Amino acid sequence: MAIPDPFSFLQDLVWEDIPADVQDFARLLLLDLLGVGLAGTGTDLHKIVQRYASRNLRGACSVLFCDASLSPEGAALLGAMTIDAIDAHDGHRLTKGHVGCAVLPALLAAVSDCEVPLSGHHFLTLLVAGYEIGSRAGMALHQTACDYHTSGAWNAITAAALSAHVMGLSETAFAHAIGIAEYHGPRSQMMRVIDHPTMLKDGSGWGSMAGVAAAYLAAEGFTGAPAVSVMEDEVQSHWSTLGQDWETMHQYLKAFPVCRWAQPAVQAALDLQKRYNFAASDIAGVQVKTFSEGTRLWTGIPETTEQAQYAIGFPVAAALVRGEVGLPEISEQAFADPELRAVLDATRFEATAEYDAKFPAERWADISVKLQSGTVLSGGPTTAKGDPETQLTREEIIVKFHHLGRAVCAADHLKEIEAAVFALDGTTVSFQRLCDLIFRAPCRV
Structure with missing residues (x-):
């Protein structure tokens, strides 16, 4: 039996071939990405x-949540970096990275540039195809490369595949496009930005741009x-x-706008705070146990939102003190909070062999809090909600979309975007309606 390939998969896949649960989840993934992208427009990185x-x-080209007109490469770069500006977008455990962040802007850029009249279902079909190809490209790159590269490295291939398909490239040109993308994609070392969190993030913007550029180069005959x-x-x-097991369903969604590696510890802290309802002044010390990669996250007081998003200490402190971790907790105003700083100073981190053995297929943490009275409160081993086995509900995803978007976008506009996502159907009008809402800067009034 011949092995399915991305070219044939994209050529043959139709909406009716996609299982109903995958169809439904694709809409939620799209809504989630749009919410994160909206929040991203409020960052310095986006500007x-x-x-x-x-x-x-x-x-x-039209650009996601922006009034500017850019080249396809520019639209992919800005769109993906805007989503990546807030670390709240979907991910895949075995790729140790993120598919949707780079795929959605690349797909939108190619569709806009080529002026392809897609139906809503056709657009969602291509988005699903992107998750299927991207997840496999990520796992394959980790298998064949000795270093741990960012998502941009393998998402360049996905962006090239989708762009080449939308452009109608031949099978030969398609093969050249993904080959160019793999060669020119950013082989950025993930742990460098874990150790030194900056606007580089997960390389998704550069990967999306490199993939789109690869397709356009291949169209010109570049090999x-x-x-x-x-x-x-x-x-x-x-x-x-490919086309049998749907990796789209294996994407996780984040409940908090911080690195996934921190989220088991954040969830454990939230659970403990909810159970015992202690005050910040009650806390004498905090012990967090998790996997080694998690302890590599930022443990000091953040100076930027990028450090806060790639931190484990500050979001754990926020969970213990405020009982929540949202956009305000990764903003500069929070960094000066004396209660957060005091709890962070009293927090220690430890990697355990038990949790290391489970990574990356599973991410676990547990937390104990010593009170000023001497009492020690402990929670059991905890994994973050949002994994495929503990996925956020439809209602939780919709609430997350509105919470992320409301800082930069009027409530009525958010409701219109939500309605347009769930109204995508077999007509071109439904997709055009969504484009009219997202190919412009957020409506703040």
Whole structure:
């Protein structure tokens, strides 16, 4: 039996072939990405990249949550970096990264540039295809590369595949496109930005841009080497299930706008606070046990939102003191909170062999709080909600969308976007309606 390949998969896949639960979840993934993207427009990162792209990457493409017109590469870069500006978007455990963040902007850029009249169902079909291809490309790259690269490294392949398909490239040109993307994709080392959190984030913006550029280069006749993470025999176990096992359903969603590695500890802290309802002044010390990669996250007082999002200490302190971790807890106003700073100073972190053995397929943590009275409160082993086994409900995802968006967008506009996502159907009008709402800066009044 022939191994399914991305080119044929994209050519053959239709909405009716996608299982109903995958169809439903695709809408929720889309809504979640849009909510995170809206929140991202309020960051300095978004403003910087918008200024850069408006000066250097001008064109005729519509751009996610922006009034500018950019080249396809510029639209992909700005869109993906805007979503990545808030670390609240979907992810996949075995890729140790994120698919949707780069895929959605690349797909929208290609569709806008090529002026393809997609129906709502066709658009969702391509989005699902992106999750299927991206998840496999990520797992395959981790299998074939010795270093731990950011999501941009393998999402360049996904962005190239979707762009090449929308552009109608031949099978040969398609193969060159993903080969160019794999070669030129950002092989950025993930642990560098874990140790030094900055606006580099997960490389998704550069990967999305590199993938789109690869497709346009291939369209002009530029050639690339075979994509190892797609073509090599050793990775075919990943691709053999394309169109059979739906990796879309294996995406996790985040309840908090911080790195997934911190979320088990945050959830454990929230659970303990809810159970015992202690005050910040009651806390004498905190012990967090988790996996080694989690302890590499930022443990000091953040100076930027990027440090706060790639932290484990500050969000745990926020969970214990405030009983919640949302956008206010990763903002500069929170960094000066004396209660948060005091609890953070009293918090210690430890990696355990038990939790290391479960990573990356599972991420666990437990927490104990010593009170001023000498009493020690302990929670059991905890994993974060939002994993495929503990997925957020439809209602929770919708609430998250509105919570993220309300800081920058009027409530009526948010309701219109939500309605448009769930109204995507077999007509082109339904997709155009969504485009009219998201291809512009957020409506703040």
